[in-house]
Amino acid sequence: MRSLLEAIRSGDNAGPLSAHDAFALADLPAEELSPLLKAAAAVRDRAFGRTLTFSPKVFLPLTNLCRNRCDYCSFRKSPGQEGEWTMTPEEVAETVTRARHAGCIEALFCLGDKPEGAFSAYRQTLAAFGHNSTVDYLYRAGCDALNLGLLPHTNAGVLEAQEMEQLKRVNVSLGLMLENVSPRLCAPGMPHHKAPDKRPERRIRMIENAGKLKIPFTTGILLGIGETRRERVESLLAIVDLHRQYGHIQEVIIQNFRARPDIAMATAPEPDDYEIAHSVAMARLILDRDVSVQAPPNLNPGGTALLLSAGINDWGGISPVTPDYINPRHPWPHLDMLRAQVESLGYQLAPRLPVYDRYLDMEGYIDPSLREPIARAKARLSRSPGAAIHIEQAHLEAAV
Ligand code: SF4
Numbered sequence: 001m002r003s004l005l006e007a008i009r010s011g012d013n014a015g016p017l018s019a020h021d022a023f024a025l026a027d028l029p030a031e032e033l034s035p036l037l038k039a040a041a042a043v044r045d046r047a048f049g050r051t052l053t054f055s056p057k058v059f060l061p062l063t064n065l066c067r068n069r070c071d072y073c074s075f076r077k078s079p080g081q082e083g084e085w086t087m088t089p090e091e092v093a094e095t096v097t098r099a100r101h102a103g104c105i106e107a108l109f110c111l112g113d114k115p116e117g118a119f120s121a122y123r124q125t126l127a128a129f130g131h132n133s134t135v136d137y138l139y140r141a142g143c144d145a146l147n148l149g150l151l152p153h154t155n156a157g158v159l160e161a162q163e164m165e166q167l168k169r170v171n172v173s174l175g176l177m178l179e180n181v182s183p184r185l186c187a188p189g190m191p192h193h194k195a196p197d198k199r200p201e202r203r204i205r206m207i208e209n210a211g212k213l214k215i216p217f218t219t220g221i222l223l224g225i226g227e228t229r230r231e232r233v234e235s236l237l238a239i240v241d242l243h244r245q246y247g248h249i250q251e252v253i254i255q256n257f258r259a260r261p262d263i264a265m266a267t268a269p270e271p272d273d274y275e276i277a278h279s280v281a282m283a284r285l286i287l288d289r290d291v292s293v294q295a296p297p298n299l300n301p302g303g304t305a306l307l308l309s310a311g312i313n314d315w316g317g318i319s320p321v322t323p324d325y326i327n328p329r330h331p332w333p334h335l336d337m338l339r340a341q342v343e344s345l346g347y348q349l350a351p352r353l354p355v356y357d358r359y360l361d362m363e364g365y366i367d368p369s370l371r372e373p374i375a376r377a378k379a380r381l382s383r384s385p386g387a388a389i390h391i392e393q394a395h396l397e398a399a400v
Pocket of ligand 1 (some may be wrong): 069
């Protein structure tokens with residue numbers, strides 16, 4: 001495989017890896033990792049240049065109630081449990097307003113899966129807000145965020161096609177982590193056993209429906225939840241298949257598991273540098289060149305050089321005003337620090353919209369009512385490309 005990787009690195013072989021070659025590289029020994037990383041970094045440089053992007057965002061956990069119980073999750077709560085939280089419309093508006101003043105562009109709504117199907121107390125909360133479903137509430141919250149100057153992007157778990165159609169009217173993009181295509185992870189004793197919405201076929205169906213609906217889409221895989229390297233490759237190939245059918249996958253997140261004491265997987269090993277770098281590089285080489293490869297900087301503190309060397313071109317959302325509620329022990333990096341690290345490696349850091357530019361002019365991808373808010377957000381970005389995002393992150397570290 002060394003000659004193939006050299007051909008990719010030099011540009012003589014410009015296409016994504018075939019499934020056959022991807023599987024051949026799935027269990028590459030650690031001492032042979034270097035050519036893989038060089039090939040992936042060269043592909044990144046040719047496709048995205050020397051710029052690493054991020055989305056200045058505010059994280060809005062509309063509700064942390066969830067009907068699933070994933071073994072690695074520290075976000076979900078049940079009604080009555082300490083830390084249970086469903087944001088009121090007033091809390092959404094206050095947080096979005098603060099974020100707008102801090103220079104954010106994206107309103108990320110990220111929440112538990114189908115809580116109204118499991119909890120009557122939550123149904124009563126929704127009713128008190130004037131809604132009978134989470135999607136209705138998300139629609140209203142999306143309208144409010146747009147009116148206050150931010151662009152919504154929502155990850156609400158598995159959604160039906162008509163729910164995505166509704167949310168497309170107030171979201172510039174939607175997301176759902178594929179996580180992994182392996183049904184093995186749903187077996188008894190595995191991390192998705194108590195999570196009906198983590199059945200791979202349900203997630204693939206949603207991503208496919210998003211493609212049919214022309215929704216710019218973010219997905220990704222999880223590392224370190226009991227999957228094999230071959231299953232990671234199978235998952236990336238499934239994403240490639242969906243993108244080649246519909247063209248809607250804008251970015252793929254390579255998200256590494258981080259342990260903490262209050263989860264079922266408290267003592268599970270975290271993926272090491274080899275696993276992370278190998279997976280990022282494989283994603284870069286397997287995915288089509290128009291798809292961004294992203295890794296969360298807060299889950300990889302000290303990993304900037306490693307992730308760059310493996311081929312990422314994007315850091316995802318970074319919030320100057322709210323913690324990462326999914327991983328609250330891991331604060332986002334200070335942007336000035338991240339910028340300095342990136343520049344020391346010969347790259348530059350630039351903010352972007354939560355929808356990638358190529359979708360803005362593609363027929364049917366953006367609801368016409370969103371064109372004006374997107375134009376205003378683009379104007380803000382061009383006026384203050386990162387410099388005006390106020391760093392208020394010290395309190396976030398104190399809060400977790
Ligand atoms: S990971 Fe998502 S689906 Fe699983 S329990 Fe946590 S919030 Fe629910």
